[in-house]
Amino acid sequence: MSLADSRRTIDTIWRMESAKLIAGLTRMVRDVGLAEDLAHDALVVALERWPETGIPDKPGAWLMTTAKRRAIDYLRRNKLRDRKYEELSRNIDLYTEEDNERAAAEGEVGDDLLRLIFMTCHPKLSQEARVALTLRLLCGLTTEEIARSFLAAEATVAQRIVRAKKTLSAEKVPFEVPEGEDLRERMSSVLEVIYLMFNEGYSATAGDRWTRPLLCQEALRLGRVLAEIVPDEPEAHGLVALLEIQSSRLKARIGPEGEPILLMDQNRAQWDRLLIRRGLAALERCRKLGRPLGPYALQAAIAACHAQAPAAADTDWVRIAALYEALSRITPSPIVELNKAVAISMAFGPEFALQIVDELISVPALQDYHLFPSVRGDLLAKLGRHKEAQAEFERAASMTRNARERELMQNRAAECEAQAAIGGD
Amino acid sequence: MRFMMVVKATTDSEAGVMPSLELLSAMQKYNEELAKAGVLLAADGLHPSSGGIRFSYPEPGGKPKVTDGPFTEAKEIIAGYTLIEVKSREEAIEWALRMPDPHGFGQGEIELRQVFEAEDLTDDPEALANEAALRKRVEEQKRT
Structure with a gap:
């Protein structure tokens, strides 16, 4: 193995093990900063030795043992002769690689x-x-x-x-x-x-x-790591479900020129079925815990509605509107209201949704939120009020900090302008 | 990046002989380790090839030739796979090294293969530009 190769391998092992190392060391020294330094020390030792000796069979356990010995040296050097040190030095022989493996097996890690x-x-x-x-x-x-x-x-x-x-x-x-x-x-x-x-x-x-x-x-x-270490926490599964399903669309939401593609316009064949399946399974794990759905699980359930619709037109908007309603009860926020309005517009038509949105016009939290004028513009456009819609899209364009999104808003404003010219609105 | 660790078949797996309890528990422990590291996407074992069917196309443009299993050459047959999502090729290799010998009697073989993915998910501007250019070319070819 060349030096560069072994450097890369050690770097990889470090990335795989560092969190566990730092966590185990923090338990010993009760200070994350110090724990991180000690873990780094162990990495330095590995970088010196492994290119000669080869990578040990259990590199994680090796690093942990080395780092724990360093921790004991450190505590001794600094004469931190408190009870913690006494305890540690008594158990010094405990820090063998087998011991660290046992800790891993028993879930201490x-x-x-x-x-x-x-x-x-x-x-x-x-x-x-x-x-x-x-x-x-x-x-x-x-x-x-x-x-x-x-x-x-x-x-x-x-x-x-x-x-x-x-x-x-x-x-x-x-x-x-x-x-x-x-x-x-x-x-x-x-x-x-x-x-x-x-x-x-x-x-x-x-x-x-x-x-x-x-x-x-x-x-x-x-x-995913969190959901494995707290399997009884429904919201951990809810969050994972949400992230898996959102991730399933990562490829479909960017066009060939790097432009954003909105959910309803995405090519669903590009959605990652594996991640959708994992998301649905995580949501099921959450539901099986038998507690009321929390905010992440509800958002995941909404994302799941989209994921399960074979085509945009098949989306169960009534169910999505109901889920947003449930969400707005446990975490009331103008942004949830806004999303609910979008779902209601799709389920029951834009007039009703515009009423909800118009009630939000003076909410301070939405004053700087570019999606507010964008949603309002969309509803107005659907109602044929193109000039008003154009103004809203222009406002949205001026508010977003994302260049791609600005372009999208400007395009919609231009479309509305053209429509207004045709329709005489 | 996604990688598939392909576990090859052996005379035992092809004969439908279940792995030993010891091996099963080692494999289970390994899968748990993958899950706890947040890298496991999927892991499945396959039935012996005796229940499989092979579709081959010996004549280009012709009908497929359908052959019932079992197939010979155990090492060319897949017994199972584990799909992982990792940050680098090195990490995938490291995980593959940690997988227990899947059979334990000298026939164990794991093949590590990268899953083909479009480079949409990169942070690298150059790769993004290349991808965009490629797609544009494909679009143009479609039109002509």
């Missing part, structure tokens, strides 16, 4: 990963910090990759991560799985981080690229 994700998604951190730190520690992304995904400067992201780690340390955020009422709240923060990560990738808010696949892939992968 999953528990540690769960504790770690609760930590990186802690409410003490800003939303941006949560996403960045989770991508870094759970997904093993480099600072550069994270920066690229968010179209941010690398230094900004690096600083955000450093600050987040400091905050966790200063606030003495415990490495634990929260309990009771706390668990519900903290779980929703974890799910939210994964959802935000996906959405950031799915519909880039700025720039001229419609999707940023890396973030979608990472979010989906992390969601």
